[in-house]
Amino acid sequence: MTQALELAARRTLPDEGAVTRHDGAVFDLRRRRDLAAAEVPDWEALRERAAALKTHTLDHLDTYLERFEARATEAGAVVHWAEDAADLRRIATELLRAHKVERVAKSKSMLTEECGLNAHLESQGIHVVDTDLGERIVQLQGEPPSHIIVPAIHRSRAEIGALFHERMGTPRGETDPEKLTRAARRDLRSRFLSAQAGITGVNFAVAETGSIVVCTNEGNADLGMSIPRLHVACMGLEKLVPRMEDLPVFLRLLARSATGQPITAYTSVVTGPREGAELHIIVVDNGRSALLADPGHRSALGCIRCGACLNTCPVYRRAGGHAYEGPIPGPIGAVLAPALHPAGAALPHASSLCGSCTAVCPVRIDLHDQLLAWRRELPRPRGEALLGWLAALVLRSPSLYRLAGRLGRLSWPILGVRFPGNPAASWLRGRKLPRHPGASFASRWARRGQGTGP
């Protein structure tokens, strides 16, 4: 509970107006998702099938990983294995060095975000340009993405206009999304043409054929894969689907769940390198095999990163992605965090457990049950047991309850002031206490005259 308040109160969105705008933009995606889902008569059967396919694949992941490696190698790709984030960074750096690469065009990959690849490559003198427009915005801004599908959703057009004015020379005060997008297109076009390598993520990997599948709306991944002679694809080891025939199940769900589109504008199935080029696929563990070994939590590995659970989550919508302080925000971020990074242990508490995430997840991950399961397993936050005991005591006794109410009303004006030791301190960091009505409900009810009813 305390952590939930903490999260909601972190000031990652600058003011109430920004919170409202963020909430609206994110919920609009949720609305589009609902419309798109309603158009598919077998939507629920499709979700069921996707969940069953993921369960089966995870249950046989060793077989499918080996098959994928064999088929991808036959097709001419080189498969590398990375234990953790440092391993991925090392392998990618070595590959780029061996090809004397100084400039990389990168498309969106949450995995490289998780592994801190960009910063590492920059520190090695390799210049990385994020080519997805949203990613480019946050890269220029020097901040992490706040949403897995729409990385700059927390930024207003005015902020982006000011950023582009400074960094790309667009006219001062230009905030028209179309003009700003055109400016980014021009700027990035030259960077694509001079890039010596493309780095992409992987949405799905097909064991049967050794293919990787990359989905974008902008076509930026395809440019990154088709201009430079070196393509480095980074994939989490859970991305597999057994057969090509299984792929449509996920393609039909992914974009509809993400943005309400029937499919992404570009869905590229890449099997081996193109002529005269090299394809390297780095398969990354980074905590995933440990999660797989945990039967209570492995379902989270089925995630296809559609973002639907973020868009529907009341906490995410008002807190913004940066409040989660990890690579993946929202319900799925909170479910993965305790397993993947120690700082994430508090996140499962930041939920009202409304279950909306579970209701929209295209692969039917039991997200809110997962949050609850983590709460049971993780050490309870300090003071929570005492607080629970106190609450039980007060709620059981009408006289104690009335007393507590009176104390609360008396201390209300003081609680609104920030002083060291104030129990409401974390809440006050982000917002003001609401105005107090002055009297309790019971006393106001009594004043109205009993029995008149509302």
Add this chain to the structure above:
Amino acid sequence: MTARDDILARVAAAATHRASHPGGHTPATLETGFDRFASRLRGVGGEAHGPVPAWSAGEAASRVVALRADGGSIFAAESAADLLGPGPWVVPPAELAPIAFEDVAVALMLGTVAVAENAAVALLGREAPQRAMPFLCRHLILLVPANSIVPDQHAAQAALPADAFAHHHLTWISGPSKTADIEQTLVYGAHGPLTLDVIAYGEVA
């Protein structure tokens, strides 16, 4: 090699080998045909033309090219040029460096399968030897056989030719390049084509 062996050993120890493969999904019956495809394509920002008889595909393509051409080269991939015959387009050499495709106004290429539920058209690697062309051009025109329109993505996958994955890539293209990264405002032409036209030709199934 040790990282590989360690990872695979851990995964093998964790994999329970229980749940069996659920088998293929039988989709609900969806509306199909050119009109359905055309309306879905409009929905994702593209435009469908036709269906036209195969012998007049060149004429239809010339008309669409005239709509879109805005200076710069007009290229047709070889297989598309074979279908279309002579026109305002030229076939670029396959070995042209991608960088030479920068100022392509219009590219014409052959699609193989079209999907009514999502307006996607399959562009096979064998029809796109110049891999970068469909992503660098400002206007893309895809030609698909009218009888290749199928209702859904499952049927589309099944309708692909045997060598669909033998030529490096297969891209499902649904509408022009787009982004909504600035305050959710939809803008076409984020990187690749600003417009996408699909011309259906030949006998309707």
